[in-house]
Amino acid sequence: MSSRPLSPHLQVYRPQLTSALSILHRMTGVINALGTALLTWWLVAAAAGPAAFATVQGFLGSPVGYVLLAGWSLTVFYHLCNGIRHLFWDAGYGFELANVYRSGIAVLVVAALLTAGAWGAGLALL
């Protein structure tokens, strides 16, 4: 059972943008799921009182907090954009190979721009 080969044979595949974005969608989904704990903590702290809220805000404002928020915002925007790409496929659109590559590059560009835009706007408010 355990020695039976599994399909697809990833090790004999040449890495492609299509397959890379596909596994990235799953990986960012898992990271986003982990990040929801941060959302719960933030809401619970806001409900608990000023001291608990100051703790969570202090953590989010620390270097570790910035790295987590930067990473999480990028994975959320990527999963959002690529998720919309998947919904178009589910509806039967965009399957031509050239379009699959075009939409894939568009997802990467838009996700990067949204992340940069969100941080630019947020940091301008500080």
Add this chain to the structure above:
Amino acid sequence: MTSMRSPMARARGLGSAKDGTTHWWAQRLSALALIPLVVWFVASMVAMTGADYVTVRAWIGSPLVAGLLILLIATVFYHAHLGLQVVVEDYVHHEATKFGAIIAIKALAIVLSLTGVLAVLSILFGA
């Protein structure tokens, strides 16, 4: 094309997973609902950068925001647990471990979402 499935199996349309397209469809519908909810939430978080405790409480405590937050929390955890379940089903091949992991994911999603919803409600009702 010759079908390898029995007429009854085709009529039921449930496939080998025994629940048909239910899981797939629920994942797509929750994804669709999350598009506006996530865009709203991220935009709100950006707009509230540096906001103090009183401002954040006032924001969460308005009925519209509290309602949208509860919708966001419920949909996010529902969508996340559906996705994590598929990841476990794809990569965990030991039956007992798979079963335990899926139950743990469901339990965690319920606990975290319920906690988040209650936090929002307690702020809304001024506790």
